[in-house]
Amino acid sequence: MRCGSELPQIDIAYETWGTLDHERSNAVLLFTGLSPSAHAASSAADPSPGWWEDMVGPGKPFDTDRWFVICVNSLGSCFGSTGPASIDPRAQTPYRLRFPVLAIEDIAAAAHEVILALGIERLAAVSGSSMGGMDALAYALLFPGRVRALVQVSCAVHSLPFAIALRSLQREMIRSDPEWQRGEYAPGQGPIRGMRLARKLGMITYRSAAEWRDRFGRERVNQPSGDAFGINFEIESYLEAHALKFVGGYDANCYLYMSRAMDLFDAAAHGGGILEKAFARIDVNDALVIGVETDFLFPVDQQRELSRLLDAPGRRVEFHPLASIQGHDSFLVDMDRFRPVLGEFFASL
């Protein structure tokens, strides 16, 4: 791993859609944001809707009639891939905080093992949104010659202090919950309250003030809690519902590691601290960068910077700042804006 530690053995969960062609030249690797599993879309084996159901499938932007799409569950996560909640085979107990410091590069390198195992020499494209966009960028930096096209959605070359502050606070909420027990909670248990708070702050940072103004305004709930500080406004009820849905599904220690990895990543580290030097390592033919004007976690200036850094002689770089009002999460919800941009890019490859 990038921190110098080693894991004795890892599992990487992944799903695929479409068919790998004879030349093994049509593979598209898809990285996820912080929390999703490898289940990006439904399939015969698992018909439940995936986290990017509208984007991956026959005739969709990631057209599985043409591309062989591979989505990996990140190293460090808890949906089949090895992470802090996994059993350390040496100790026969979960790693918990004994898991080494996780880097975005480790997630990329673990995914590369899947690509090698599938016998793929060169990927047609690597794509990722949010944290997954950092993973995709790390992949292109670590494995030159292995990627023809790079797709960067709502991500950045590194995190700015505002985003670090928000994530640091989320982690502190989790670690402040006595049920966290310094990471030693029983498997399947953990800091429910802390995770609920962290998820609510997540939702606040993932959406936008404009969306909520239009959607909730100052509407009150029908049955306000008798408690003066309980749920009274619709926006409070919305956050509560989202937090309840999330908690229990995601391991708290995994969340801490993944969250910190986003703070620590800096593409400049691949060029001795100089971004331009790092980006000179990248040799993709085509690049697509998408950002959203209402995103304040990864503000659109960061995607503008990405597209500038990716610009190189002989390379096609497309940059699309979109006017979606759903903030950072727009790539998950504003399909009408995202589908054509991604669809046309993949069609042009």
Next chain:
Amino acid sequence: MRCGSELPQIDIAYETWGTLDHERSNAVLLFTGLSPSAHAASSAADPSPGWWEDMVGPGKPFDTDRWFVICVNSLGSCFGSTGPASIDPRAQTPYRLRFPVLAIEDIAAAAHEVILALGIERLAAVSGSSMGGMDALAYALLFPGRVRALVQVSCAVHSLPFAIALRSLQREMIRSDPEWQRGEYAPGQGPIRGMRLARKLGMITYRSAAEWRDRFGRERVNQPSGDAFGINFEIESYLEAHALKFVGGYDANCYLYMSRAMDLFDAAAHGGGILEKAFARIDVNDALVIGVETDFLFPVDQQRELSRLLDAPGRRVEFHPLASIQGHDSFLVDMDRFRPVLGEFFASL
């Protein structure tokens, strides 16, 4: 009180600067944000610097050679005025959660008792920033004929769902701390961890991403904590220092009441739900509205709305959207931009 309850007796702490003239016509009432005391500026009686030291004094924008400035500690706060931490004389124990639901209008009405006690018929001006701006607006709505000029800084006619979500989460952080004990903690004690988290989220919402990018970037602390999730980045250290300074100084239950009052306030309630009708009650001669382009807690569109609503035949309304990069807190730190705007307005009265 606005909720229908009564307090048997209240104290309102206030400080004054300058001299009330013979006609009692030069009084300026100053409301504070959520957390400050009435100590806006130093004085012979208390030479320690106040929270608006640069703004209140001889030759300063609130020129105490000309104006008699009165700053009140809000009802519901804990710096001398009656609030949830005060002793309920009927029960001989602190009110705690038995304090009635606090409204912004109650804070304004309590301040009015001070004005009446001072024998002031009509105020030369009422001014407030952030929550204090809501207080000042409530004052002008409740007491027509009593105010000649209204100053509204970084405030709004009501809170939008984004701001409500952030404050709701701050309150939940406090209430989730087991040390909160449903409000029944011992006087001077309370939910330290919850307050620290709430203060950090406060700092995040009070400043701006642009300021922190320029000020902290991705700088690391000199002595990073050995803990993988401890303080590592300068921005984390900055938040920690601010949180430690705040915690212990402010009573948690008071914070909950004040915070909720900001959610609940809606100027439209003074016009049967119609803002224009509410504002028709206001009869000030002059109004100054200041906003900041990087404020995302009270976005500048809300001050634009305020200035539009205040606009009336025969009234002078000035609106200044300022380019400060310190977000909501700019009125406390970007003195070079704020001083001339406030100074010229007061000089023109």
